[in-house]
Amino acid sequence: MTTVDSTTGDRIAADRAASAPPVRPHSAERRWVGQSIRRVEDPKFLRGRGGYIADRITPGTLHAAVLRSPHPHARITGFDVAAAQAAPGVHAVITGAQAAQLCDPMPDFGPDPTRHTWRCLAAEKVRYVGEGVAVVVADSRYLAEDALELIEVGYEPLPAVVDPERALDAGVPLVHEALESNCAYERSFDFGDVDRDFAEADLVIRDRLRWHRSGGQPLETVGAIADYDPGTGGFVIETNTLSFTSYLFMVAAALKVPVNRLDIRPAPAGGSFGSKLFANKPAVIAAMCARATGRKVAYIEDRVDNISNCDHHGSDRLYDVELAVMRDGTMRGIKIDTIDDYGAYIQFGVGHHGNALAQVTGPYTIGSVRYRVRAALTNKNQQGAYRGFGSEVNNWMLEQMVDKAARELDLDPAAIRRKNFIRQFPYYIPTGNVYDSGDYDKVLDKALELADYEHWRAEQKRLREQGRYIGIGLISAQERSVFSATEFWFWFDEPAAPVTSTPESVSLKVDTTGGITAILYSCAFWGNSPETMVAQFVAEEFDCDPYDVAVVYHGSGDGLPATGPGGSRTTVMLAGAVEGAAGKIKAKARRAAAHLLEIDEDDLEWADGGFGVRGDPERRKTLGEIAIMLHLFKHSFPADMTSGLDESQVYDHPWTTMPSADRKDLGVFYPFMGHACHIPVVEVDIETGAVTFLHYAAVHDCGTLVNPRSLAGHIVGGTAQGIGTALYEEFVYDTDGQLLSSSYLDYLIPTAMEVPELAIGHVETPSPYTPHGVKGGGEGGRMMAPAAINTAVNDALAPLGVRLTELPMTPERILTALRASRKKG
Amino acid sequence: MTAISVTVNGRPHTAQVEPRRLLVDFLREDLGLVGTHIGCEHGVCGTCTVLLDGRSIRSCITLAVQADGAEISTVEGLADGAELHPLQDEFSEKQGLQCGYCTPGMLMRASEILAGNPDPSPAEVREAIASNLCRCTGYQFIVEAVLGAAERMRAEKETAS
Numbered sequence: 001m002t003t004v005d006s007t008t009g010d011r012i013a014a015d016r017a018a019s020a021p022p023v024r025p026h027s028a029e030r031r032w033v034g035q036s037i038r039r040v041e042d043p044k045f046l047r048g049r050g051g052y053i054a055d056r057i058t059p060g061t062l063h064a065a066v067l068r069s070p071h072p073h074a075r076i077t078g079f080d081v082a083a084a085q086a087a088p089g090v091h092a093v094i095t096g097a098q099a100a101q102l103c104d105p106m107p108d109f110g111p112d113p114t115r116h117t118w119r120c121l122a123a124e125k126v127r128y129v130g131e132g133v134a135v136v137v138a139d140s141r142y143l144a145e146d147a148l149e150l151i152e153v154g155y156e157p158l159p160a161v162v163d164p165e166r167a168l169d170a171g172v173p174l175v176h177e178a179l180e181s182n183c184a185y186e187r188s189f190d191f192g193d194v195d196r197d198f199a200e201a202d203l204v205i206r207d208r209l210r211w212h213r214s215g216g217q218p219l220e221t222v223g224a225i226a227d228y229d230p231g232t233g234g235f236v237i238e239t240n241t242l243s244f245t246s247y248l249f250m251v252a253a254a255l256k257v258p259v260n261r262l263d264i265r266p267a268p269a270g271g272s273f274g275s276k277l278f279a280n281k282p283a284v285i286a287a288m289c290a291r292a293t294g295r296k297v298a299y300i301e302d303r304v305d306n307i308s309n310c311d312h313h314g315s316d317r318l319y320d321v322e323l324a325v326m327r328d329g330t331m332r333g334i335k336i337d338t339i340d341d342y343g344a345y346i347q348f349g350v351g352h353h354g355n356a357l358a359q360v361t362g363p364y365t366i367g368s369v370r371y372r373v374r375a376a377l378t379n380k381n382q383q384g385a386y387r388g389f390g391s392e393v394n395n396w397m398l399e400q401m402v403d404k405a406a407r408e409l410d411l412d413p414a415a416i417r418r419k420n421f422i423r424q425f426p427y428y429i430p431t432g433n434v435y436d437s438g439d440y441d442k443v444l445d446k447a448l449e450l451a452d453y454e455h456w457r458a459e460q461k462r463l464r465e466q467g468r469y470i471g472i473g474l475i476s477a478q479e480r481s482v483f484s485a486t487e488f489w490f491w492f493d494e495p496a497a498p499v500t501s502t503p504e505s506v507s508l509k510v511d512t513t514g515g516i517t518a519i520l521y522s523c524a525f526w527g528n529s530p531e532t533m534v535a536q537f538v539a540e541e542f543d544c545d546p547y548d549v550a551v552v553y554h555g556s557g558d559g560l561p562a563t564g565p566g567g568s569r570t571t572v573m574l575a576g577a578v579e580g581a582a583g584k585i586k587a588k589a590r591r592a593a594a595h596l597l598e599i600d601e602d603d604l605e606w607a608d609g610g611f612g613v614r615g616d617p618e619r620r621k622t623l624g625e626i627a628i629m630l631h632l633f634k635h636s637f638p639a640d641m642t643s644g645l646d647e648s649q650v651y652d653h654p655w656t657t658m659p660s661a662d663r664k665d666l667g668v669f670y671p672f673m674g675h676a677c678h679i680p681v682v683e684v685d686i687e688t689g690a691v692t693f694l695h696y697a698a699v700h701d702c703g704t705l706v707n708p709r710s711l712a713g714h715i716v717g718g719t720a721q722g723i724g725t726a727l728y729e730e731f732v733y734d735t736d737g738q739l740l741s742s743s744y745l746d747y748l749i750p751t752a753m754e755v756p757e758l759a760i761g762h763v764e765t766p767s768p769y770t771p772h773g774v775k776g777g778g779e780g781g782r783m784m785a786p787a788a789i790n791t792a793v794n795d796a797l798a799p800l801g802v803r804l805t806e807l808p809m810t811p812e813r814i815l816t817a818l819r820a821s822r823k824k825g
Numbered sequence: 826m827t828a829i830s831v832t833v834n835g836r837p838h839t840a841q842v843e844p845r846r847l848l849v850d851f852l853r854e855d856l857g858l859v860g861t862h863i864g865c866e867h868g869v870c871g872t873c874t875v876l877l878d879g880r881s882i883r884s885c886i887t888l889a890v891q892a893d894g895a896e897i898s899t900v901e902g903l904a905d906g907a908e909l910h911p912l913q914d915e916f917s918e919k920q921g922l923q924c925g926y927c928t929p930g931m932l933m934r935a936s937e938i939l940a941g942n943p944d945p946s947p948a949e950v951r952e953a954i955a956s957n958l959c960r961c962t963g964y965q966f967i968v969e970a971v972l973g974a975a976e977r978m979r980a981e982k983e984t985a986s
Contacts, residue, residue: 038917045925046913048860048900052926055859142845219864219872219960220926270862270926271960303865527924527961709920709966716963717923744869744958751955752964757947781963 012665016428019657019668023768026704032539032546033772036709039532040547041525053223053240053267057298061225062091064289064299065144067134067151068309069126072379072737073161073173076125076133077154084136084150089143091293093151095134096121102288107250107280109488110346111185115178116377118345120254120284125158127175127344128379129739130308137289137297160737164318164341164376175344175377184346185375187491189357189663191430192368197333201324205405210806211393211786213316213341214729215307216386216721217749218527220270222279222310223300226286230294234261235287236557240269241279244522245559246503254284255291263557266524273721273782274385275312276526277566278347307742312384313731315352315393316341323401329411329419333368334361336397342375343382350375352383352390354487355567357431358670359391359478362398363440364420369430379737387721387782389567395477399787400805403475403794413474413791414444414453421476432665434655435478435673436775439765443677443699444476450759451679451697464799469684470694471796473788479674479702481776483567484656486669502653504573505560508538508581509646510589512631514609514624516542517550518578519648522562523570524553528778529710533571534578536706537771541582542623543609561650568776571706572672573651575771580649588645592630593621595637655769672767672775676700678719678788684796686818689811691727691793693756698784701763702777703770712760714780720755722785727808728754801825829893833858834902842889848882849873851889852899860900860929864958871957874930875899881937881956900929903936911981912936912974921970923961931957935971943979947972 044050057063081093094102100123108118121132134151138144161167161175167182175182198204224239235255244251244264252259264283269276286299301310322335340353353373360369388395406416421440428434453472460470485502507519518534525531535546554560563569586606593611594601597619604611612620627645629636634643657667681695698715705711728748732740741747758781766773786807793814794803802821806813826841833856840855852858852875861884864872868886875884876898903910912935915921922928931954938945938953945953950971951964959967 036920039920042917042920042922042925043909045922045928046909046916046932047904048858048929050860050925052859052862054853054863057854142843217960218924218926219870219958220862220924269924271924273960303867525924527926529923713920713923713962713966716965717961718963720963721960743867744865745867749870749958749960751958752951752968753955755963755965757965757968758963 020426021655021769026766026773030540030772032536033704033706035536036707037532037536037546039529039710040535041529041531050268052220052270053225053238054300056225056238056267061296061298062137062139062293063141063144064135064137064286064297065141065148066132066285066305067148069122069129069131069133071126071155071157072129073158074126074155075158076122077156079134080152081134084147087143087147087150089139090136090147091295092137092289093134093147094289094292096123099123099288102292103284104254104256106254106284106347107278108347109349109351111349111492112179116176116184116345118347120281120288128381129737130381132309135285135289137293160379162378162733162735162737164316164339164378167376167378168339168374175379182377183374184342184377185350185491186373188370188372190370191664192333194333194335194368194370197368198324201332202327203325203408205323205325205401205408207321207401207404207805209319209321209397209400211315211317211396212730212807213313214386214725215310215313215731216273216275217747218269218271218273218275221301221303221306222276222282223298224283224286225296225298226283226290227296228287228290228294232261233257236263236265237283237287238265238267239283240267240524241276241283242266242522242524242564244278244564245556245562246501246522247278248556251280251283254280255287263555265555266553268525269527272526273387274389275310277385279312281311304742307747308381308739310384311347311382312386313343313381314386315383315390317393319397321397321401323405325405325409327409329409329416331364331366331405331420334366335370337372339374339376341378341380343378343380345382346375346377347382347384349488350491351488354490355390356394357666358433358480358487359673360394360431361429362395362478363422363438363476363675365422366420367430380733387718387779391480392783392786395783396787396790396807399475399477400790403791407798414448417444417476432659432667434668434671436671436767436769437765438673438675438701439763440476440675443675443701443763446761446763447677447679447697447699450699450761451695453679456681456695469686469796471682471684471792471794473680473682473792473795475784475788475791476677477784477787479676479700479777479779479783480670481568481672481674482572482653482670483569484653484669486656486659486667490659490663490666500656502563503561503650504577505562505648505650506534506574506577506581507560507646507648508585510585510623510627512628514622514627515548515550516544517552519552519554521554521559522564524564526565528565528570529707530570530574532710533706534574537575537578538582541578560648568778570778572770572774572776575774576651576654577649579771580651581647584647584649585645588647589623589626592626592637592641596621596626596629672703672770674700674702674775674777676784678784680788680792682789682792682796684793684814689814691809696756697759698781699761699763700777701765703767703775704764704773705762706774708762711762711777714778715760716758716781718780718782719758719785720750722782723755723789724750725782725807726786726789727810730808827890829890831892832896834899844888844890846889847885848887848889848892849884852884858899858901862926862929864927871934872927872930874933874957876933876937879937879940881934898933900932903932911977912971915970915973915977919966919970919973921962921967927957927959931959931967935974938971939975939978943975945975
């Protein structure tokens with residue numbers, strides 16, 4: 001890969017052209033892809049037979065409960081566990097110090113894992129309120145929790161580091177002494193000619209923006225049931241995170257067993273939204289307890305565990321941003337300086353910022369970017385994944401800047417966006433990532449129409465005269481899909497855990513009756529619709545009824561390479577894997593049919609569930625007829641044909657390239673680019689600070705639709721979460737490091753009364769590079785809603801000279817801003 | 826231990842339970858009715874909703890002994906054998922579920938709503954289901970499903986009479 005440099009521009013173009021996958025012809029004739037069929041997953045869930053992790057606990061299983069630290073930061077001076085060990089029904093008490101002997105540190109993609117070491121239980125000191133310090137294993141959860149209260153832990157409290165900016169100062173207490181700093185990582189990248197663009201700009205728009213931490217908070221917590229076989233030294237673990245065949249080695253290392261002694265079997269998850277991504281700690285704790293007791297052990301987090309000790313809080317960023325613009329609204333360059341409060345550990349490194357760099361300039365032709373990130377460590381639960389993985393934060397930041405630029409230049413919010421839209425594809429943004437296709441004008445047009453934009457502008461004016469504050473928000477933003485793992489490590493010149501392959505595999509088995517079973521690897525059911533997606537793709541390939549396709553979630557033991565859901569990749573990757581496996585099945589079936597019909601293979605064509613003779617369609621063999629022959633009468637076929645009819649496809653990421661050595665070009669890592677426009681209409685009550693929705697239009701373009709209703713579900717559901725992020729949800733740590741919102745009384749998840757009915761529109765701009773032209777859309781409305789709602793609130797309060805720059809926009813923050821403005825005014 | 830007698834989905838049960846045993850654990854672990862799920866464990870989210878003598882309760886903050894002598898209805902009792910209850914069928918038709926975890930509680934709450942008001946407006950359904958959190962759907966298709974089920978149940982009732 002060459003670097004971005006004007007003298008080598010032609011070479012870059014040639015390299016890029018060579019790296020692009022072939023453009024696919026997409027058939028417009030599709031029978032199943034594009035249909036809003038009922039989900040094949042649903043019948044069991046509707047009957048209460050979902051088989052979630054807690055439903056799988058069998059009689060005789062022991063239960064584990066974790067003792068959590070009440071201190072944000074303290075040295076552990078000792079334990080007295082005698083009373084707990086003697087308590088009724090207790091089988092074992094394991095302290096953090098003992099756990100450090102039994103297990104190696106947790107899997108960690110962070111910058112320097114040996115210096116910010118993360119373990120399943122804290123060993124020497126606790127670093128946040130809620131961190132586990134000991135685990136009790138007992139006959140029941142009740143008895144385990146009884147015994148927790150009998151454990152005495154000696155703590156020597158240390159001053160807590162809470163404010164991320166202060167955390168970076170010299171002389172503050174250190175979260176990890178070995179790191180000698182609370183800055184776990186710092187780097188600044190330049191893409192394009194930033195200095196020239198700023199020098200030539202008519203105007204530089206500046207702002208300081210603050211996004212506080214929230215999280216996925218699925219209604220089901222993370223849990224695991226572990227069984228240990230002392231005969232083989234192997235574990236079988238059921239869990240509602242992934243089975244991750246491709247990353248299994250890291251979990252095996254934590255448990256100090258060879259990879260082939262670990263079989264992780266996925267249970268359906270009662271929601272994840274990212275927060276169950278690689279959530280291994282419960283599995284490691286359960287496995288450690290199973291090995292220590294010789295019994296099957298279940299560890300299911302309770303709600304306080306899942307809020308305070310889940311390792312999956314979302315982004316927590318402070319931004320200083322400058323946007324270089326011309327008088328006509330053209331955006332030239334952007335300087336982004338961000339501090340991200342990672343909490344006490346940093347398991348995914350700054351992958352969240354890698355993610356943001358995939359679409360850092362949004363749908364706009366911004367030509368240069370300076371991106372500086374500092375990862376602060378503080379005494380809080382660590383960050384993990386939450387729907388958007390940092391890109392939703394970038395969308396919000398960028399759109400607030402565009403919004404501010406429009407106000408300062410007195411431009412219509414739609415007009416300034418149109419002025420800067422990318423209209424030629426594939427388009428390489430300054431970071432080196434590519435956008436495969438898009439039609440942003442079309443999405444905007446449709447959204448304006450759905451929103452009844454002119455009507456609401458008139459209403460806004462009319463109601464303003466009545467003393468009401470109506471705001472119309474408008475944002476156009478990206479929805480990258482199908483991640484490549486380079487985003488985790490291009491930050492490091494010598495990455496600790498470099499991985500570039502993010503494959504997904506599917507096996508298809510055709511049984512003796514022609515019935516098809518699809519086997520998925522590393523894939524858990526997460527509330528997305530992998531079974532429906534696969535069933536629709538298989539039905540499309542084989543002309544069968546999607547409800548006749550059986551779908552099996554394979555465990556990691558002898559599993560094929562796979563990465564599992566994340567980064568809106570599942571549908572595209574499963575489509576590719578199904579296509580590949582189906583092609584192999586059809587090739588074998590064609591050869592078998594040709595043999596059975598005594599005709600040349602080339603004279604056969606696939607039609608209506610079988611191979612028929614071209615021009616003589618009555619002479620045909622159905623897939624079932626071929627399958628039973630292949631299963632039972634192998635010797636009727638040429639010697640080199642084997643029995644059975646099953647094939648697998650390992651589908652590798654279809655378009656990813658390596659970053660340049662100097663990191664001026666990060667390569668292609670998130671190429672299938674969705675897009676959306678959200679237009680919410682809100683009313684702000686300036687007496688109470690409450691925000692209510694009067695209307696909400698959302699138009700998404702995720703390429704070819706597979707199941708429009710399912711995608712609409714992601715749009716509405718993601719928007720509901722975005723409403724939470726924008727207005728209500730925050731993990732609040734006070735200045736001493738105590739977590740104030742550790743229950744749903746304080747951590748406010750939107751109910752049906754806070755979420756409006758959405759007017760939803762779809763635009764379909766197929767990807768030229770994926771099967772059927774599909775792009776991912778699983779992160780849905782949460783990529784857009786926080787940005788959109790912020791612009792709406794600011795539009796409502798603009799007459800008062802008030803602009804909110806901090807999320808969530810709670811009534812308190814809105815009233816504080818209004819008071820400050822009155823004082824100033 | 827305390828002796829209790831409860832009727833669950835029409836079937837009588839007697840059991841000895843600890844006074845502190847939560848109703849949700851009694852249903853899930855002692856009776857094996859794992860369709861009632863545990864969400865927040867402090868009575869906010871409604872995931873564990875069951876009907877006690879026809880009224881919705883949070884089974885995560887109700888003791889099993891409090892259910893002594895009561896009739897409990899859970900999601901397992903909704904379908905008539907192979908035939909789904911109209912609410913279940915409409916949840917499927919309208920995709921009123923994604924991960925399915927809040928669904929049993931939401932279905933039980935919805936059945937209570939329609940028992941009390943067979944012809945609710947969309948706004949009434951929204952307000953009534955605000956007792957239960959759903960993290961996946963944003964509620965829109967749940968509202969549609971409840972309204973769809975209400976319509977079907979009214980039609981069925983008319984046909985029957």
